[in-house]
Amino acid sequence: MKSIYFSLLAGVLLLSGCQKDNFDPPSSTITGRVIYDNQPVGVRTNGVQLELWQRGFQLFTKIPVYVSQEGTFSAVVFDGDYKLVRLRGNGPWVDNSDTINVQVRGGAQVDVPVQPYFVIRNPAFQKTGTNITANCTIGQVATGRAIERVTLYVGATQFVDINNNAGSNSLTGAALSDLTKSLAFSAAVPAAVTGKGYCYARLGVKTVGVAEMLYSPVQKITL
Amino acid sequence: MNRFHKYLSIGLLTLSLTACKDDFLERQPPNIILEEQVWNDAKMITSLLANYYDRLPAHTQIDNGWDQFAAYDEAMWSGNNDGPNNIVSYGFERWRLWDYGLIRDINLALESIETKSTALSAAQKSQFSAEFRFLRAFMYFELVKRMGGVPIITKQLIYDFSGNPSSLQFPRNKESEVYDFIATELDAIKNDLGNTGSNTRANKFTAMALKSRAMLYAGSIAKYNNRMGAPISTPGGEVGIPAARAQEYYTKALEASKEVIAGPYQLYRANPNLGENFFEAITKKLNNSEVILAKDFLTAKDKRHSFSYDNIARNIREDNLSSSNVTPVLNLVEAYEYLDGTPGTLKTRTADDKDFIYYDNLSGPFANKDARLYGTVIYPGTSFKGQDVQIQAGVMVWNAASNSYQTIEGNTLGANHTDGRLLTGSSGPQRSQTEVSNTGFYLRKYIDPAPLSSTRGIRSDMWWVRFRLGEVLLNAAEAAFELGQTAEALTYVNRVRERAGFPANSLTSLTLARLQNERRVELAFEDHRVWDLKRWRIAHEIWNGNVTNPDAMMYALYPYRIVRPGDPRDGKYVFVKLLAPRFRAPRLFQMGNYYSSIDQNVINNNPKIVRNPFH
Numbered sequence: 046m047k048s049i050y051f052s053l054l055a056g057v058l059l060l061s062g063c064q065k066d067n068f069d070p071p072s073s074t075i076t077g078r079v080i081y082d083n084q085p086v087g088v089r090t091n092g093v094q095l096e097l098w099q100r101g102f103q104l105f106t107k108i109p110v111y112v113s114q115e116g117t118f119s120a121v122v123f124d125g126d127y128k129l130v131r132l133r134g135n136g137p138w139v140d141n142s143d144t145i146n147v148q149v150r151g152g153a154q155v156d157v158p159v160q161p162y163f164v165i166r167n168p169a170f171q172k173t174g175t176n177i178t179a180n181c182t183i184g185q186v187a188t189g190r191a192i193e194r195v196t197l198y199v200g201a202t203q204f205v206d207i208n209n210n211a212g213s214n215s216l217t218g219a220a221l222s223d224l225t226k227s228l229a230f231s232a233a234v235p236a237a238v239t240g241k242g243y244c245y246a247r248l249g250v251k252t253v254g255v256a257e258m259l260y261s262p263v264q265k266i267t268l
Numbered sequence: 269m270n271r272f273h274k275y276l277s278i279g280l281l282t283l284s285l286t287a288c289k290d291d292f293l294e295r296q297p298p299n300i301i302l303e304e305q306v307w308n309d310a311k312m313i314t315s316l317l318a319n320y321y322d323r324l325p326a327h328t329q330i331d332n333g334w335d336q337f338a339a340y341d342e343a344m345w346s347g348n349n350d351g352p353n354n355i356v357s358y359g360f361e362r363w364r365l366w367d368y369g370l371i372r373d374i375n376l377a378l379e380s381i382e383t384k385s386t387a388l389s390a391a392q393k394s395q396f397s398a399e400f401r402f403l404r405a406f407m408y409f410e411l412v413k414r415m416g417g418v419p420i421i422t423k424q425l426i427y428d429f430s431g432n433p434s435s436l437q438f439p440r441n442k443e444s445e446v447y448d449f450i451a452t453e454l455d456a457i458k459n460d461l462g463n464t465g466s467n468t469r470a471n472k473f474t475a476m477a478l479k480s481r482a483m484l485y486a487g488s489i490a491k492y493n494n495r496m497g498a499p500i501s502t503p504g505g506e507v508g509i510p511a512a513r514a515q516e517y518y519t520k521a522l523e524a525s526k527e528v529i530a531g532p533y534q535l536y537r538a539n540p541n542l543g544e545n546f547f548e549a550i551t552k553k554l555n556n557s558e559v560i561l562a563k564d565f566l567t568a569k570d571k572r573h574s575f576s577y578d579n580i581a582r583n584i585r586e587d588n589l590s591s592s593n594v595t596p597v598l599n600l601v602e603a604y605e606y607l608d609g610t611p612g613t614l615k616t617r618t619a620d621d622k623d624f625i626y627y628d629n630l631s632g633p634f635a636n637k638d639a640r641l642y643g644t645v646i647y648p649g650t651s652f653k654g655q656d657v658q659i660q661a662g663v664m665v666w667n668a669a670s671n672s673y674q675t676i677e678g679n680t681l682g683a684n685h686t687d688g689r690l691l692t693g694s695s696g697p698q699r700s701q702t703e704v705s706n707t708g709f710y711l712r713k714y715i716d717p718a719p720l721s722s723t724r725g726i727r728s729d730m731w732w733v734r735f736r737l738g739e740v741l742l743n744a745a746e747a748a749f750e751l752g753q754t755a756e757a758l759t760y761v762n763r764v765r766e767r768a769g770f771p772a773n774s775l776t777s778l779t780l781a782r783l784q785n786e787r788r789v790e791l792a793f794e795d796h797r798v799w800d801l802k803r804w805r806i807a808h809e810i811w812n813g814n815v816t817n818p819d820a821m822m823y824a825l826y827p828y829r830i831v832r833p834g835d836p837r838d839g840k841y842v843f844v845k846l847l848a849p850r851f852r853a854p855r856l857f858q859m860g861n862y863y864s865s866i867d868q869n870v871i872n873n874n875p876k877i878v879r880n881p882f883h
Contacts, residue, residue: 091356106868134859134882193497208813208856254498256808256859256882 085116347593487517525744543642583694661826813856
């Protein structure tokens with residue numbers, strides 16, 4: 046009888062975990078937007094990265110923060126003083142190595158200003174017959190790099206970019222010689238989405254020598 | 269009792285009189301080798317060299333990192349789990365290498381052999397030193413092709429415990445300086461190397477083969493990096509080589525290649541069966557006239573690897589587990605041309621795409637293909653180790669009512685259809701099973717034909733070829749082509765093609781794309797593809813991560829037997845090209861992959877290190 050009590054007691058002891066030497070997971074959230082002209086900058090999902098660094102600890106290594114396709118980002122960290130860095134050669138904008146200091150006390154909101162090479166102005170999408178058509182103008186913000194192409198992407202899901210799309214239509218070369226003119230795109234509705242009754246469309250602009258493209262907001266189109 | 273005492277006292281007295289041997293406490297320890305012993309014994313230095321050869325880094329090599337053969341466009345993964353089929357994008361640290369441990373060991377050896385060696389002759393010393401320096405040059409080439417310019421350290425660095433480590437912190441050299449260092453080192457040592465006739469230790473021709481490869485890489489980076497819309501470079505030249513130097517590097521590559529070609533090596537042509545001949549050219553260890561340097565293995569000395577165990581075709585495996593992990597894809601198979609010079613696209617549909625092409629046997633579409641296909645890949649209708657590799661996905665049963673074929677595939681490998689004939693081959697392919705080909709092809713190159721070499725108990729001692737004449741000829745062809753000497757380039761590339769079964773002078777004009785394809789098919793599974801695409805700066809275009817790009821997606825070929833009783837087509841075979849069912853994510857190579865990222869710890873320890881672009 047006694048031995049049963051003892052084994053029960055031992056079992057209870059084993060089940061209760063230690064509390065003392067564990068610490069809470071990080072709970073403060075840094076949120077923010079990557080902005081130009083006070084508007085978030087659209088990018089490829091899972092493509093563009095910002096870096097968070099924190100000095101003063103033995104482990105000195107970056108916390109990568111990915112920018113969502115709408116141009117927002119968030120990271121859950123411990124309270125402290127962080128440095129936010131725009132990774133060079135990563136996003137579709139001019140390299141800027143200025144550090145942004147971020148103080149996190151329960152949370153922080155940061156806007157990261159960038160200067161894109163090109164922006165998409167007045168994007169408009171519509172369904173015309175069996176095609177998706179789009180119009181926009183391209184504005185050059187920073188000089189020093191040439192424009193490579195502008196592409197209309199049509200996708201089955203709300204994540205639309207160069208790697209996630211069902212159909213596309215590009216303008217390159219001579220079609221982009223005069224950027225003051227409005228550009229027109231037309232892509233056939235891909236077979237993959239015709240049955241769904243809707244699709245998503247987005248425009249992207251590619252700068253020569255910059256891997257990532259800058260995108261317009263995604264628009265849902267009812268077929 | 270008394271007598272016992274007497275003997276005891278006498279014995280003790282005698283013992284106390286005998287003195288101990290002089291240096292009882294100063295004996296040579298039997299388990300520690302002193303530096304002086306090493307550097308005065310040629311055998312021990314040779315063992316040390318063996319250790320350094322063994323430590324040369326590898327990316328995809330049959331004994332290390334072989335699973336990454338399936339990460340590019342030569343093969344995909346058919347083993348357990350997703351493996352490299354689901355690489356959403358290549359990591360920036362993927363090819364990272366910063367192994368200064370080996371470089372320090374070599375520098376230390378070079379210094380010790382000078383200071384500590386008294387018993388060796390001057391000739392022996394210079395030969396050993398030359399071999400150490402060859403290994404160091406090899407190592408710097410491995411570093412520069414992954415990381416761009418790295419600090420060139422040629423002396424051992426010793427910390428003085430002063431609290432200030434700045435004397436140990438060196439900035440990165442320019443990328444071009446590292447390539448220049450490799451070239452001058454190899455030129456300086458080539459005549460001291462000795463080892464004539466060896467294909468597992470470096471000799472003069474090995475040094476020139478390395479120089480040929482390194483200079484070709486430098487030349488193409490100088491040329492093609494600067495042709496990009498925005499060249500990848502750093503202001504200090506740690507990454508990027510000026511375009512003006514391309515000519516010089518290509519010239520050096522051509523000269524070094526010519527030295528090797530003039531040497532004692534011959535393209536292997538011992539077997540009249542051209543397909544088997546190409547397989548033997550890489551895998552035959554005895555009397556191989558083509559291999560310049562290989563990493564050898566020997567089962568008897570327990571130096572062996574499991575590459576055959578992991579990758580042999582399913583129905584001829586000798587163990588009850590593994591097999592079929594790395595399986596070549598249709599993309600590679602179609603890169604092999606037909607012997608009449610037409611492109612290698614397999615003909616599976618009629619010209620108007622209305623019907624299949626019906627073949628009498630499973631190897632039908634592969635007739636008259638470049639013999640290197642047979643030597644590299646096991647395709648339907650072929651055998652290995654004298655056993656048929658049974659590759660058939662299923663049957664297509666004619667349905668007269670719907671006027672179409674109904675596809676039937678079996679879940680049991682080797683099972684029969686209701687007509688009593690084979691349904692699905694005992695080697696698949698199968699859409700969802702693991703450890704059976706998902707692509708309809710198996711690997712032949714580097715699979716050991718020796719009995720029981722695919723068992724876990726015995727394993728394989730197939731060697732790994734680091735340099736062979738076939739590659740050097742293609743290096744020469746490319747360098748000559750880039751220098752505008754097309755006629756000379758044609759003689760080199762045609763020699764390689766002739767061995768593969770093409771008629772003499774099969775090429776009469778040359779483009780870079782031609783040479784690129786020639787390298788792809790000749791050097792498949794020899795750790796060249798990814799490095800070649802990097803130096804031509806086309807990796808980001810070929811592997812652009814787009815599902816609509818056929819180069820970034822991996823394809824399979826499924827053979828079916830026709831069941832159509834009473835029709836002449838009954839019992840014939842048709843072939844279906846499809847996206848490999850277990851392939852997940854398109855290959856995505858980003859600009860930041862051209863040079864791998866440097867570990868943050870390295871930068872933390874040495875603030876003089878400049879980051880690579882895009883990281």
